[in-house]
Amino acid sequence: MNFITELYDLKFSSTFPLAKMPCKKSKEAADVYVKKGRLKRPKDGKKGFFYKPFSVISKDSYFLEVPKIAKFKLTKDQIIIHKLRGSTWQDVFAFFFDTVLIVILLMNEKFIIHASAISINKKAYLFCANSGGGKSLLAANFMKTKKAKIIEDDKCLIQYNTRRKRFEIKNCYPFMELWSTDSKYIKDNNKIKPVRRIRSNIQKIQFDIGQVVPKQYTPIEKLILVQIGNEETKVEQEEIKGFQKTKILLAHIQFEYFIAFFQKSKPQFTFISSLASQVSIAHVKRSNLTKADDFIKFIDEELLQKST
Amino acid sequence: MKNFYKSQLEQQKGKIVWMASYPKSGNTWFRALLSALFYGDVDINKMKTDGIFSSRYLFDSIADFDGRLFDEEEIREQQASIYSHHVKFSQRLEFTKVHDAYILDRNNKPIFPKDISHKVIYLVRNPLDVVASFANHMNTDIDRSIKTMNSDMAYLAAQKNGLNINNQFPQLMYSWSGHVNSWINQKNIPVEIVRYEDMKRAPHKTFSRVIKSLGIKTKRTDISNAIDKTQFDKMQKMEKKKGFKEKNAASKAFFRKGKSGGWIDELNKEQALQIINKHRKTMTKLNYKIPKL
Structure with missing residues (x-):
């Protein structure tokens, strides 16, 4: 056994x-x-x-x-x-x-998008970013302020439902891992319990989100790609069209550079280009200088409120 | 890149020039000069040098794991391997900015590997002038700036409660004197010391001397052009127009005054004495005149 x-x-x-x-x-x-x-x-x-x-x-x-x-x-x-x-x-x-x-x-041809995912009114919103881009911060904040449900914290497996002809997501990893500075956003949520530190010498805390994640698949409404590198402090939204959508999504596959070694470029491209053609993608640029509150407000007002 | 410099830098591929300095000592200016020399022009937000030693992005992409899952000592143990691997694939001599002191990991191994190091350009500025500039950079006051510069275990980009999640790893700098001495006293990598004041007073002569020490031939007109393109007021204007991504989020502007000797208007007697008393020996060693107060 x-x-x-x-x-x-x-x-x-x-x-x-x-x-x-x-x-x-x-x-x-x-x-x-x-x-x-x-x-x-x-x-x-x-x-x-x-x-x-x-x-x-x-x-x-x-x-x-x-x-x-x-x-x-x-x-x-x-x-x-x-x-x-x-x-x-x-x-x-x-x-x-x-x-x-x-x-x-x-x-095994499971392509993980580096993103956190939340559900608002049974629609899934994914925040894609590289490490330090503010994914967990956004998810944790909207859980508190918009009563969003967390679906996934860091690694999202998006699946295509052939019957409903839509891309959707369901929780696959029942933990959320937050830096001690971000854990304030969920400390009032009685259903989310801290489990332990990731390592004894590291200030990242693992929380059990198994109780609060939606049990069913949630259709994906929007992918919000957050990029740090803007020179201005203000947050900007850029419309992404055509092949650019695929290109940007490819860059957000975790360990994307391994794919060529494993000779998985073809299935990966097929999956990502199909996702890019069906899902709305917003590309948000911020800089290291952008204040967290300004960034959260922008995402809320410009992307979530208009969408929901 | 201009062909004249491209071929010379390519001949020295696989090596790094460490552009080491205490913050606010002319490192950005010098990197802008190098960009302008090699490329003919400079955009402060697109410097053509090769990033900062403490970059977490470089670490993560080479290590295959998240550097945030390591503590500071663990990171230090890996940094030499990371850079040794990195330069295997570089196409030319690299110029990497460093604010860390020259330190050893807990196994007494230098974090800057000797075999990939071409040279250290150590940029230094009168600590009395660093104080106010550093205070502005850290969005703090003169007294706190002095406290950091006088602390034997001062850090840059350190986070509260030992957190290690910024784009840059925390950088142990020691005190101002500790930083200077760690670099200029180490014997593993040859050092070229560049005083900010000499760069201000005699830019052509000083810049030429440093570039020559790297084994790079230059053209007189290129040096003059680089100096012209990187005049302080021009860099300041660029920042005003487009911002500067290396600026600390909290500070108002990166390019503040850039003056030598401006401390006399910004520090009171007691503050100046705190710096002089702590750093007199190192200041003297670097030919900084100790003012009579």
Whole structure:
């Protein structure tokens, strides 16, 4: 009997529980098998392998060493974890859910958009941005001020409903991870409980959102792409049309640069171009100088209020 | 990039020039000069140099994991590997801005790897003049600026409660003297010291000297053009017109006065003495005249 955990439309079978993820014990088959083992970094100079300081990537494998924490080896249907001496499983899972999970999903043609998603009046709004772009800040704030429901915090798996002919989203990861500075936005919500810190030395707190996420799929109303890099402090909205929509969305696939290595460019492009053709996309530019309150107000007044 | 410089910089690919300085000591001006020299013109928001050492974006994209999941000491242990990998793919000599002091990680390894370092250009400015400029940059007052410059464990971009989520990692600077001495006393990477005051007084001679020390040949007209394009009032106008993305969100303007000796109107006697008493030895070493107060 193994622990079976469903994560982003994939079934994981492991000989141990995957941190605090809801799971069941069963002998059933799975998409990905997770086990412990001893690992070594692949030798240098192998043809078809690309070497980085902490990782090695090839067409059908990925090796990652998080210094002093763990080594991971991934193939399409297997993850081997080698926990390093002195680290804790809490440390190991921090990187498992941050990098390893995304890479295994890519290997299985599950393209994760780097975004947080909320539901307002049963319509989903996704805030896409790179790390530090304010995704979780927006989601947490609108949960408080607009009574929006959180669907996903950081990694969104968008799916196409062939019967209803629409793109939709459902929660796949029942936790929200907020920096201590942003957790004030949800501290009054009795249904969202803090679980633990991501790592004991890091000020990021994991909250259980399993109680508050919509249980059904929610149709996607709008994708709001937030880009930092504007030189002005004011927030600007830019209309994105045609192929530009696809191009911008492609850039928001997590670990997009791995896709060519795994030879998944074609299915990825098919999926993203189809999404771009059907979903409304707003491109919002802000700068590092923009105040959080001004940014939130702009998103609310210019994009959410007009849409809802 | 002008072909004359392109070929020279390409010959030194795989190496980095660290443009190190305490904040508000002329680093931005010098990077603008380099941009203007190599490209003929400069836009302060599109500098043609190669970013800042403390960039989290560069770290994350090379490491494959989120640097925010590491604490400060853990980050330091990885930074040398990150930059060693980064320069393998660079096409020319790179110029990277640094505000960190020259520090070692907890295993006593320098965070700036020797084998990829071409040179340190250490930009320094009279600390009495740094005080008011740094106060403006941090949107604080003169006394707090002095407190930071005199603190042996001062940080730039540090966040409250040990948070580490900005676009830049927290940068340990030490005190003003600690910063200067960490860079000019280290023996691993050759250092060229550039005084802001010399750049103001004799820009052509000083800039030429520094570029020559990097092994780069220049044309006299290019140096003159770069100096002309980066005159303080021109950079100030650019900021007024288009903003400056490197400006601290809280401060009013990045390019403030750019004067040498302006401290006399901005610091009172007690404030000036706090700086002099703490940094007298280093100021003397750098030929800064100690004023009689």
